[in-house]
Amino acid sequence: MLLTLIQIGPYMAPMSKPTLTSVPKIDRPTAAAAMEAVRTLIAWAGDDPDREGLRDTPKRVINAYSEWFRGYDLDPAEELSRTFEDVSGYDDMVILREIDVESHCEHHMAPFLGKAWVAYLPTDKVVGISKLVKVVEVFAKRLQTQETMTAQIADAIEDALKPRGVAIMVDAVHQCMSTRGVHHPNVSTITTQFTGEFKTNPSLQDRFLRVVGK
């Protein structure tokens, strides 16, 4: 699956065919223009952007955006570039449980919050376990669908480590469904992506799912 890119406004430059994990190349507007856009949204919501309590809000919002969307400036391949080969023949799956996921849906820009489980079957090398958490972060800190994010995490690990297989599960609650729209706060969404032996070997897939406990 490839990212669908829609040509919008003056910020989108012509680009080459994207890969699953690439980001659009755009000319970013200035901080001043972004803060002006926040003032417009405040007024559109019905409040006065010059009111004392709201005067610093545009600055706070763009600072918050820099945190929530910092994944556009991060490269998953770089996070996974340092590997270790001396693992004394260890060749079974490595699983990271319950990695916190804080992302934003690309449809409403509302948070979706949950957990990710990341597993891979090493070939001749392993990667530092914190780097796998960082890969989840790279993709979570972008505007996402849960399906795309799940596939991108698997793809980045596949590309970098060439493992015998990758298994990813994400379980998250979307605030666009809990605080608006259908208002169902107790629904969570589960997505999975299996590659290699996790896809072809049902008993390996079962072991992963038992660890996850779903």
Ligand SMILES: Nc1nc2c(ncn2[C@@H]2O[C@H](COP(=O)(O)OP(=O)(O)OP(=O)(O)O)[C@@H](O)[C@H]2O)c(=O)[nH]1
């Ligand atoms: N598949 C998928 N859908 C998502 C995700 N995040 C949000 N959505 C859905 O995106 C859809 C957008 O639907 P639209 O009809 O275009 O927008 P809307 O009128 O705001 O829809 P409602 O949320 O149903 O009010 C909604 O059904 C959301 O629940 C996601 O990660 N994956």
Ligand SMILES: [Zn+2]
């Ligand atoms: Zn949404």
